Amino acid sequence: MAGKSGRTIAATRESGLKDKLFSWEGALILVLIAVNILGATLSPNYNVTNILRESPRYLAEIFMLFGMAFILVLGDIDISVGSIVCLTATVGCLVSNAGHGVGLVILACLGVGLICGMVNGFVATRFTELPTMIITLGTQIVFRGIAEVALGSGGSASMTNLQSVAPLRAKLGPLPLSFFIVLVAAVIFIIVLNKTTFGRKLYAIGSNKTTAYYTGIEVQQIRFFSFSLIGFLAGLCGLFLLASTYGANTTTGNGFEMEVIAMCVFGGIATTGGKGNIIGGFIAAFIIVCLRIAFGQINMNTQLILVIIGVMLIVSVLIPSISTAFKKPKKKTS
Secondary structure (H helix, E strand, O other), rough: OOOOOOOHHHOOOOOOHHHHOOOOOHHHHHHEEEEHHHHHHHHHOHHHHHHHHHHHHHHHHHHHHHHHHHHOOOOOOOOOOHHHHHHHHHHHHHHHHHOOOOOHHHHHHHHHHHHHHHHHHHHHOOOOOOOOHHHHHHHHHHHHHHHHHHHOOOOOOOOHHHHHHHHHEEOOOEEHHHHHHHHHHHHHHHHHHHOHHHHHHHHHHHHHHHHHHHHOHHHHHHHHHHHHHHHHHHHHHHHHHHHOOOOEEEEOOOHHHHHHHHHHHHHHOOOOOOOHHHHHHHHHHHHHHHHHHHHHHHHOOHHHHHHHHHHHHHHHHHHHHHHHHHOOOOOOOO
């Protein structure tokens, strides 16, 4: 259609190569390439073989990215996921040591994760006046406390029945099973968020919960489902982490909540709700995974790695504001 200025305005936004290259996702791909170059420069052991060997324990975290993306798009937050991982890995380890097979270990981890997520969802939807930050801060302490009680005075448990998680350590060629599951999950969640009615409802709730409610969207049901989902995915993370490390301790899952939120925000998902997509978060997840592997190979302190990820998180939050400030036209002075 033609505007008042005489310009022709396309009904749909053009998406050329230049637009994709200078999009946030395009910039993230360039950052991913730079991180891999940095890793190869820092450590002679940073190569495809070693990355594939170390990747399973890091890939497990990416499962939570998809659920956290839903939560953030809703305008909520869940900082209890690291504790849920700890609790599910602990329960899975104890079930395995009791002599049970892989089926029951999987059910135990996923079931405990789902129950934890449902607890968060129940409190968040029944006490809507409470910020989800406060709710999940409380459950974060509770879930990790339960894990610490279950682990006992030693504070750790090692698996004695390694065969119970052997199928989860399988490889398809040189790639671990978790890599393919992560890819399949990424495709499913990208389609759900971007191409379905449910995804549009998530964006609508994140933009304005009250408006969404009065347009007939089941706001609290969707919030409950999303919190339950991320609990389930945290259980899946705990399951694969258990298969990778053969045990659990009181520090299992420490900092995971920050890393998963960093993946989402660095990928362009707004913490205020209603904005962002999983594709950017997925690319950002691999940036963080590659960084952790590279820094781990040079024996960098774990806390320092968390500091670097925290700085990345802050910068990624500030970039849109800085960009907007530069784009604002300067006022003419008379």
